Amino acid sequence: MEGRTRFDPQEVEARVFAEWMEGGYFHPEAEGTPEENFSVAIPPPNVTGVLHMGHALNGSMQDALVRMNRMRGRNTLWILGTDHAGIATQSVVEKGLKAEGVSRHDLGREAFVERVWEWKAEFG
Numbered sequence: 001m002e003g004r005t006r007f008d009p010q011e012v013e014a015r016v017f018a019e020w021m022e023g024g025y026f027h028p029e030a031e032g033t034p035e036e037n038f039s040v041a042i043p044p045p046n047v048t049g050v051l052h053m054g055h056a057l058n059g060s061m062q063d064a065l066v067r068m069n070r071m072r073g074r075n076t077l078w079i080l081g082t083d084h085a086g087i088a089t090q091s092v093v094e095k096g097l098k099a100e101g102v103s104r105h106d107l108g109r110e111a112f113v114e115r116v117w118e119w120k121a122e123f124g
Contacts, residue, residue, distance in 0.1 A: 026077075027077075028077055029075065030077075031075065032075070035074075036073075036074055036075060037075045037076075038065075038066070038069035038074045038075070038076045038077070039076065039077040039079065040062050040066055040077075040078050040079070041079050042059070042062055042079065042080055042081060043081040063078075066078045089116060089119065089120065093112075093115055093116050093119050096119075
């Protein structure tokens, strides 16, 4: 990094990620007592199209807890989940439909579900 003022994570992330995958760090064995293991399930941000400070705070706190427990020698697992905000997503899609002058009932179930999947593809 001589002569540069900014860190470029793309220069090292692929190498580090490969090392972590090869080392099995994402899949520790749950051995020993419960006190020797630590896991956190991290849901991704809601598929509502809006991120806020709470998302950053939640991720930062989980990251700190996982790292601390790993440094203490516990088997740690920080596992990714899937979206958990079906009702919030439905609400956002329905607001968009209302702006178009239609409702989910006007579309029918299949067309509405298709619109929700389109929203998820764009903002998920």
